[in-house]
Each structure stands twice: as C-alpha cells, then as structure tokens.
Amino acid sequence: MLTSEFFLLASAHFLALASPGPDFLLLVRNSLRHGRRNGIGASLGIALANGLYIALALAGFSLLQQSPALLMAMKWAASIYLAWLGWLFMQSSLKPQALAGAEPAALRGYSGFVAGMGAGFLSAVLNPKNGIFYFGLFTLIVGAQTGFGLKLLYGLWMFAAVFVWDAMLVCAVSQRRAMAWLVRSLPMVERGAGLLLMVAAAALALSRA
Structure with a gap:
C-alpha cells in the first residue's frame, strides 16, 4: 500500500527531476543532433547512473560523504x-545543420544508442550532487521503521521515473514538427548550452569540497 511517505518522496524526486541541468541539456541536444535512438540511450544511461546512487543510498551509506578525497x-x-561536453557543443554548433534522422540508417542503430547511453551515464554519474541528493532524500524522508522491501520499491520507482521522464522528453523533442522548429535555432541552442556547461564546470571546480 502506498503511504504518505511514498508520495512525499516521489514529489520531492519529481521536482528535482523536472529541474533543468546538464542531463537535460544533453538530452535535448543529442535528440536534435543525433536522433531519437541516441536520446533514448542517453535516457537509459542517466537512469542507470541514478540507479547506482539509489543503490548506494539503499545500502545505508554514502561513499561520497564518507570519503572527502573521493568527493573531490x-x-x-x-x-x-x-567543460569537455560544453566544448563539444560549441564545436558542433559550427557544423552544417541537419535534421536528426537524415543520416544513413546504419548510423542510427546500435552504435547511436550505445553512444548516447555512455554519454548519459557519464553525465549523471560524474555529478556528485546526485549521490548526495539520494542519500539525503532517503535520510530525511524515509523513516527508520520502513522495511527494506518498501525502500526497494521506492528505489525502483525513482529509477523508472528518471528513465520514463527523460524518454518522454526525448520523444517530444524528436517529433518531426518540433524538430523542424527547433533545428532552425540549433546552433544558438548548442552555443548557449555549451556556455552554460562551461560555466557549471568552472563553478564546480571552484566550489569547496
């Protein structure tokens, strides 16, 4: 039976999920530039990285908080x-524009999905805020009396929510009409996203541990 604890946890998780960040920029840009399969792969990669941090939180400890050296x-x-991702975005904005999906079918298959999954996983797993967020979420909201089975259900729900939300975003962006409208401003979007990622990289590097 779903409890008020679950709805509070799910609501807090969804608010964080809906907040634009590096993962959001990666999904939108990859969907426009490389197509839906790459975007779905990135969605799965992001979900897998989140699942890793959820598993650590379920285990009742945080490697990031226990090891300042690892966090740094x-x-x-x-x-x-x-910073590298931002530079790639900036460089990509200088390339000729084309609707994703215009490339040969062979380039849109397995390799595109796997490439997107790798990019999505790295984007999410290298963000230490994700690990701290899930550990804090379970610590602050989930009570000590909650059984492991229910906690596992919470974790599976959040993993599925990340993948479904990101995949829905990819599907919305990769619709032909939306893509035709967005692709006209793709260089501007990529330059803006690249600049934001570089600023985020600088801010993260300058922040204190």
Missing part, C-alpha cells in the same frame, strides 16, 4: 567532463 576527485572529473 569526482568533482574534478565532473568539472573536466562538463
């Missing part, structure tokens, strides 16, 4: 990755 290393790795 992940912050630097995330800063470098975000």
Whole structure:
C-alpha cells in the first residue's frame, strides 16, 4: 500500500527531476543532433547512473560523504567532463545543420544508442550532487521503521521515473514538427548550452569540497 511517505518522496524526486541541468541539456541536444535512438540511450544511461546512487543510498551509506578525497576527485572529473561536453557543443554548433534522422540508417542503430547511453551515464554519474541528493532524500524522508522491501520499491520507482521522464522528453523533442522548429535555432541552442556547461564546470571546480 502506498503511504504518505511514498508520495512525499516521489514529489520531492519529481521536482528535482523536472529541474533543468546538464542531463537535460544533453538530452535535448543529442535528440536534435543525433536522433531519437541516441536520446533514448542517453535516457537509459542517466537512469542507470541514478540507479547506482539509489543503490548506494539503499545500502545505508554514502561513499561520497564518507570519503572527502573521493568527493573531490569526482568533482574534478565532473568539472573536466562538463567543460569537455560544453566544448563539444560549441564545436558542433559550427557544423552544417541537419535534421536528426537524415543520416544513413546504419548510423542510427546500435552504435547511436550505445553512444548516447555512455554519454548519459557519464553525465549523471560524474555529478556528485546526485549521490548526495539520494542519500539525503532517503535520510530525511524515509523513516527508520520502513522495511527494506518498501525502500526497494521506492528505489525502483525513482529509477523508472528518471528513465520514463527523460524518454518522454526525448520523444517530444524528436517529433518531426518540433524538430523542424527547433533545428532552425540549433546552433544558438548548442552555443548557449555549451556556455552554460562551461560555466557549471568552472563553478564546480571552484566550489569547496
């Protein structure tokens, strides 16, 4: 039976999920530039990374909080990755525009899905805020008396919510009409997203552990 605890947890998780961040920028840009399969792959990669942090939170400990050195290393790795991703976005904005899906079918298959999944996983797993968020969510909202089975249900729900929400975003963006409208401003979107990612990388690198 679903309890008020579940609805409070799900509501807090959804509000965080709906907040635009690096994952959101990656999904929108990849869907426009590389197509729906790449975007769905990125959605799965993001969900898998979130699932990893959910599993750590379910285990009752946080490697990030227990190890300042690991947290600092992940912050630097995330800063470098975000800066690199921003640079890629900026460089991609200089390339000729084309609707995703116009490339040969062979380029839109397995490799596109796997490439998107890898990019999505790295984007989410290298963000230390994700680990701290899930650990804090379970610590503050889930009571000590809640059984492990119910906690596992919470975790599976959040994993599914991440994937479904991101996949729905990809499907909405990759609709032919939406894509035709968005692709006209794709270089501007990529330059703006690249700049935001670089600013986020600098802010993360300069922040204190």
